[in-house]
Amino acid sequence: MLNKLLQLQELDLRIEAFKKREKEIPAQKKKFEIQQKRLVDEFEERENACRQLTVEQRTCESEIEQKQQQVAKYDQQLFSVKKNEEYQALLHEIDLLKKQIAVHEERVLTIMMKMDEMKARLEEDKARIQAELAGLERQCAAIDEELAQAVRGRKQLERERLPVAQQVDEELLARYKRIRQSKKTGPAVVPLSGASCSGCHMAVPPQKVNEILAGDKIHSCAYCGRLLYNKVDAEEASAEV
Numbered sequence: 001m002l003n004k005l006l007q008l009q010e011l012d013l014r015i016e017a018f019k020k021r022e023k024e025i026p027a028q029k030k031k032f033e034i035q036q037k038r039l040v041d042e043f044e045e046r047e048n049a050c051r052q053l054t055v056e057q058r059t060c061e062s063e064i065e066q067k068q069q070q071v072a073k074y075d076q077q078l079f080s081v082k083k084n085e086e087y088q089a090l091l092h093e094i095d096l097l098k099k100q101i102a103v104h105e106e107r108v109l110t111i112m113m114k115m116d117e118m119k120a121r122l123e124e125d126k127a128r129i130q131a132e133l134a135g136l137e138r139q140c141a142a143i144d145e146e147l148a149q150a151v152r153g154r155k156q157l158e159r160e161r162l163p164v165a166q167q168v169d170e171e172l173l174a175r176y177k178r179i180r181q182s183k184k185t186g187p188a189v190v191p192l193s194g195a196s197c198s199g200c201h202m203a204v205p206p207q208k209v210n211e212i213l214a215g216d217k218i219h220s221c222a223y224c225g226r227l228l229y230n231k232v233d234a235e236e237a238s239a240e241v
Contacts, residue, residue: 002218002229004167005176009189011161015184018154025147027221032143033135039129039136051117057111067097067104117148168237172218179225190221191231200224 074094081087166168179188195209202223211217
């Protein structure tokens with residue numbers, strides 16, 4: 001009977017390990033997804049910087065065109081003004097517009113040079129980021145497969161568990177389940193370690209030790225509540241199966 005209980009516990013511990021992995025694996029994938037988002041955001045930031053420069057260049061070129069049209073308009077007006085004051089005022093406006101045009105033209109040249117540099121760097125960034133994203137996608141796919149394997153493994157063990165549990169004495173099974181629920185994790189049935197519980201390492205009364213070694217009775221540890229057994233007897237029973 002004890003041998004069947006230990007078989008059951010072995011299955012439960014393996015199921016527990018699979019469930020733990022099922023919780024850990026999505027957390028691992030989440031880290032990769034965060035890295036993927038960071039890379040996508042990085043590339044979008046680079047592209048956005050290029051777009052902003054393009055918009056600024058078009059704005060400057062539009063300003064240049066408008067001011068050139070205004071200069072041409074003032075040039076025509078120079079032929080029609082009669083007063084020297086008006087003539088000088090127009091020349092002043094024309095000179096001011098030409099200076100503004102020169103500033104915009106200089107800015108356009110600066111933007112064009114910067115755009116050439118940014119486009120070259122953008123192509124490099126694109127190649128690097130795409131390679132990193134491809135690597136992360138492969139890692140995510142591997143994690144998905146690992147999760148699927150963990151689920152399949154757990155379900156297979158759960159199927160194997162049912163007939164084993166049915167062979168364990170009902171009262172003993174109930175005690176085992178209560179301990180498992182109480183402990184949440186780890187074994188509920190542990191071997192004696194000399195005259196101590198190997199679960200909590202506390203001393204077991206001599207009478208209980210003798211009864212456990214004799215196989216007369218299954219005792220619980222008075223401190224941690226785990227069921228105690230004689231490891232030698234369990235190994236011999238297992239060898240006979």
